Amino acid sequence: IRDVFAMRALLESLGVEITEIDDHSWRIHAAQVRPADLDPDLCRKIRASILLAGPMVARSGELHLPPPGGDVIGRRRVDTHLLAIKALGASATYDRSFHFVSKGLIGADILLDEASVTGTENAIMACVTAKGHSIIRNAASEPHIQELCHFLNHLGGKIENIGSNTLHITGVPKLHGGEFSIGPDYLEVVSFIGAAVMTRGEITIRNAGVQYLDMIKLVFGRLGVIWDTINDDIVVPANQPLEIEHDLGGAIPVISVMPWPAFPTDLMSIAITISSQSSGTVLFHDWMYPSRMFFTDKLVSMGAQIVLCDPHRCIVQGPTQLSPEKMESPDIRAGMALVLAALSANGKSVIRNIGQIDRGYEKVDQKLLALGANIQRISE
Known part of the structure; x- marks a missing residue:
């Protein structure tokens, strides 16, 4: 990384x-x-x-x-x-x-x-x-x-x-040394859940840190995404129906970011991308960062039906079949969301500025390749 x-x-x-x-x-x-x-x-x-x-x-x-x-x-x-x-x-x-x-x-x-x-x-x-x-x-x-x-x-x-x-x-006078193992990155875990959903594939993620994913599972469930947990492993089934769950009375659901343990802002880009493949309409609201939504123009160029209401809100109507496109990765999370979109598109997409993605993901192309994706890192 x-x-x-x-x-x-x-x-x-x-x-x-x-x-x-x-x-x-x-x-x-x-x-x-x-x-x-x-x-x-x-x-x-x-x-x-x-x-x-x-x-x-x-x-x-x-x-x-x-x-x-x-x-x-x-x-x-x-x-x-x-x-x-x-x-x-x-x-x-x-x-x-x-x-x-x-x-x-x-x-x-x-x-x-x-x-x-x-x-x-x-x-x-x-x-x-x-x-x-x-x-x-x-x-x-x-x-x-x-x-x-x-x-x-x-x-x-x-x-x-x-x-x-x-x-x-x-406070203590000083700290001493020690050996410590870092746990799973929930952002990477959810990114690979998204990869399975976007490609209609099945994936098992071991040692996923499921104790941290309750709210994410709840929000993704509103997009029609389901997964099973077995101890600390996650199993995402193939060919999910992906149907937006409406609010009471048939109202358009609103997915907003909030501080933890609510839905995190760093997963907003992936949630928006997944919703482009879900049947129904959903409003996303990220009040934290005024430029988070700007990557959606790249999804629109691929065929997604997205209306950018203002810098903090967008409405997504799905599902739409995405088409391949040449794009620039604007930041870590939007870059990964574009990779997921490209995986589901019919044809070859090119994503430039992948150094942004490398800032937050280790060898993501190799991991996706091992899962069966047709992905290649090239020098231009």
């Missing part, structure tokens, strides 16, 4: 030693971390560069951080990060780059002004070694945040109420 390698380069520039054990295991030794000037180009490549703020201020007391990058899906404010770190006693200023300074973080009762995922992660990493007790209210609770908390506890942290929107953290 390209974003992971970009973060690795940033960490190594701060003195972290990273050794690759195998394709999916790294040894990270951070004994000699030091403040350093970070590469602005690297920081602009990924949104996650902002996540260096919390741990580096806690560890070194100072950090100069160029602005982060990431997907172009509308304004993505970072004020929540600054407010959280300042609440712990640090100073945070901005003049073409962020400058954080602290003489020692002190635990605090922090109310996040929005349930930001990366803002919550930064606050957690800053609080875990802050002196005293901290409370993080209105915290995001996505699976990867829960996993971060479990990881920090494994290293000696004291984080309670994991999975809730109010976290209690008792």
Whole structure:
């Protein structure tokens, strides 16, 4: 995953030693971390560069951080990060780059002004070694945040109420090393569910992390998508009827994104694409990001019946047979949605700028090829 390698380069520039054990295991030794000037180009490549703020201020007391990058899906404010770190006693200023300074973080009762995922992660990493007790209210609770908390506890942290929107953290003097295995990525799991649905195929996904998929299963069920769970495995049956489930009285259903555990914004593009193959009409609403819906013009060029009401809403009428098209991947999630659309189209599609997809998916073309897709990575 390209974003992971970009973060690795940033960490190594701060003195972290990273050794690759195998394709999916790294040894990270951070004994000699030091403040350093970070590469602005690297920081602009990924949104996650902002996540260096919390741990580096806690560890070194100072950090100069160029602005982060990431997907172009509308304004993505970072004020929540600054407010959280300042609440712990640090100073945070901005003049073409962020400058954080602290003489020692002190635990605090922090109310996040929005349930930001990366803002919550930064606050957690800053609080875990802050002196005293901290409370993080209105915290995001996505699976990867829960996993971060479990990881920090494994290293000696004291984080309670994991999975809730109010976290209690008792600061410890320092963390120790440990070995930890990362769980499944629910976004990748659902992407492959979408691949099966769009191609009318059957797929079994093992170790899928089904405990995190309840709301997604409920929302996808309204699009006519079903799957079975066997322990921690998912079985998606072939040739699903795909019929939109109307609201009471026959009203057009509305699918909106909300903070976890509700339906996540990062799956909106895939849900829209699937609905183009479902019988019926559905309204999608993403109030979080004003550019999330703009990829739908590419689905329309393939034959999908989609009306973009405004930057936050679109109406989809299905089903329609999609036609092949040459397209540009605008961001990670929309790029993957276009791959799914291309899999269901009659003929050969070309998707350019696939580096966007590589930022969030590992060897997705090889995985789809192994499932029987006719997909090829080419150089132009």
